Amino acid sequence: MQMQFPKDFLWGGATAANQYEGGWDEGGRGPSIDDVFTGGSVNTARRITIPPEADAFYPNHEATDFYHHWKEDIALFAEMGFKVYRMSISWSRIFPNGDDAQPNEEGLAFYDAVFDELAKYGIEPLVTLSHYENPLHLTTEYGGWKNRALIDHFVRYADTVLRRYRGKVRRWLTFNEINMLSVPFGSFIAGGMLPETCTAQDRWDAMHNQLVASARAVRLAHEIDPENQMGCMIAYMCVYPRTCSPEDQLTQLSVDRLHNLLAGDVHVRGAYPSYAERLLAEEGVTLKVSEQDAADLRAGTVDFYTFSYYDSRCVGTAQEGDPSTGNGALGGLRNPYLQATEWGWQIDPKGLRWVLNHLYDRYQIPLMVVENGLGAMDEVAPDGRIHDPYRIDYLRQHIESMREAITDGVDLIGYTPWGCIDLVSASTGEMRKRYGMIYVDKHDDGTGDLSRHRKDSFYWYQKVIATNGSDL
Ligand code: BGP
Numbered sequence: 001m002q003m004q005f006p007k008d009f010l011w012g013g014a015t016a017a018n019q020y021e022g023g024w025d026e027g028g029r030g031p032s033i034d035d036v037f038t039g040g041s042v043n044t045a046r047r048i049t050i051p052p053e054a055d056a057f058y059p060n061h062e063a064t065d066f067y068h069h070w071k072e073d074i075a076l077f078a079e080m081g082f083k084v085y086r087m088s089i090s091w092s093r094i095f096p097n098g099d100d101a102q103p104n105e106e107g108l109a110f111y112d113a114v115f116d117e118l119a120k121y122g123i124e125p126l127v128t129l130s131h132y133e134n135p136l137h138l139t140t141e142y143g144g145w146k147n148r149a150l151i152d153h154f155v156r157y158a159d160t161v162l163r164r165y166r167g168k169v170r171r172w173l174t175f176n177e178i179n180m181l182s183v184p185f186g187s188f189i190a191g192g193m194l195p196e197t198c199t200a201q202d203r204w205d206a207m208h209n210q211l212v213a214s215a216r217a218v219r220l221a222h223e224i225d226p227e228n229q230m231g232c233m234i235a236y237m238c239v240y241p242r243t244c245s246p247e248d249q250l251t252q253l254s255v256d257r258l259h260n261l262l263a264g265d266v267h268v269r270g271a272y273p274s275y276a277e278r279l280l281a282e283e284g285v286t287l288k289v290s291e292q293d294a295a296d297l298r299a300g301t302v303d304f305y306t307f308s309y310y311d312s313r314c315v316g317t318a319q320e321g322d323p324s325t326g327n328g329a330l331g332g333l334r335n336p337y338l339q340a341t342e343w344g345w346q347i348d349p350k351g352l353r354w355v356l357n358h359l360y361d362r363y364q365i366p367l368m369v370v371e372n373g374l375g376a377m378d379e380v381a382p383d384g385r386i387h388d389p390y391r392i393d394y395l396r397q398h399i400e401s402m403r404e405a406i407t408d409g410v411d412l413i414g415y416t417p418w419g420c421i422d423l424v425s426a427s428t429g430e431m432r433k434r435y436g437m438i439y440v441d442k443h444d445d446g447t448g449d450l451s452r453h454r455k456d457s458f459y460w461y462q463k464v465i466a467t468n469g470s471d472l
Pocket of ligand 1: 019132176177235308371375424425426427428433
């Protein structure tokens with residue numbers, strides 16, 4: 001038995017302003033935390049420099065310049081056949097400092113034009129309110145998301161854009177990969193807190209504040225337009241027990257709950273799960289939930305659940321000679337059954353079927369894979385084209401796995417592979433780690449004319465969408 005993709009399946013692609021939009025000091029935009037983040041290299045973290053250094057290169061200042069190429073890029077997305085386009089609004093383009101009295105009209109008008117252009121092609125926007133980006137002022141003046149003051153600032157920003165784009169945008173995600181705050185990697189990128197002074201308690205306080213802010217935004221969105229569909233976004237870092245020892249099963253259970261499930265449980269169920277207190281205590285963290293917070297969380301549960309899926313890893317007892325994975329966010333052990341990318345991310349399409357089933361068993365609400373893809377170093381071949389069979393292979397196998405999950409009975413409503421057009425890497429700040437089906441001529445030393453080129457995967461994905469996933 002083999003089911004097909006539902007006929008209204010949302011095929012598309014995903015980007016985010018912090019890595020794609022550029023125009024960092026144009027149109028009245030204020031600086032964001034990404035504007036003080038320089039590039040790293042393979043598996044080395046990016047560097048934070050406040051204020052920006054005059055001679056350092058900040059990859060996202062221009063990024064791949066959606067700000068000046070949006071018409072051309074949307075036309076290319078339409079050519080691929082996108083039904084949906086996941087993007088984010090840059091908060092500091094709307095409120096340059098995050099706590100301003102009035103929004104920046106030029107910023108609001110920019111996204112109006114983008115949404116109108118998408119509508120022209122019948123592409124539905126899926127908008128992330130906060131994708132790894134805060135106005136920098138909220139870090140320098142407030143210390144980032146551990147400060148509860150950010151809840152009100154975020155809700156005001158959400159209120160502004162929800163009202164402005166009412167009817168133009170119907171599907172929203174609140175915080176990108178909110179659960180990255182469960183690991184030190186998320187301190188700055190997800191929480192706007194300087195890593196050297198950020199404690200585990202700060203990170204979990206920040207996550208709590210974002211969960212409350214998210215719930216309040218969800219409730220507001222439903223009030224503003226009952227047709228709004230509100231989703232959460234979780235980085236699902238699939239984990240397996242390294243061996244069949246009972247200890248390894250329990251380690252897997254704890255890691256899965258702490259890093260993957262906890263935040264989503266709050267988003268979907270409107271309350272912290274019963275396992276939270278003990279698990280957090282083991283991290284040295286105390287959960288503080290006021291009565292008002294509890295009421296807010298209950299009143300703002302999400303309509304659908306979205307996640308990113310790139311790889312999997314093992315946890316538990318290391319075996320002789322086991323290397324750890326090169327993916328710094330969660331660490332973990334190598335799985336001897338899997339190949340890894342150049343950046344140590346283990347390629348595991350079957351794991352996606354496992355995760356989809358795991359999540360649907362748990363929540364029974366519509367699911368969407370809003371990030372997935374292969375970061376690779378693409379070359380322009382002597383024939384002037386970009387041949388990326390490795391990316392086609394990766395995507396094909398993950399789409400097959402999604403079809404298996406649909407056959408298993410999972411309500412999967414859409415798929416937006418990450419970085420459908422080349423953009424800056426979040427973890428390393430590199431340009432050479434490319435995900436796109438559209439190549440952008442831009443390099444780590446800042447050179448390149450930003451011209452766009454269709455890769456082989458562009459034509460392949462176009463065919464996948466045209467046949468609703470039946471010709472892979
Ligand atoms: C996710 C982020 C994205 C993105 C992607 C790929 O965690 O939501 O912003 O960049 O990972 O990661 P990277 O760019 O580090 O390869």
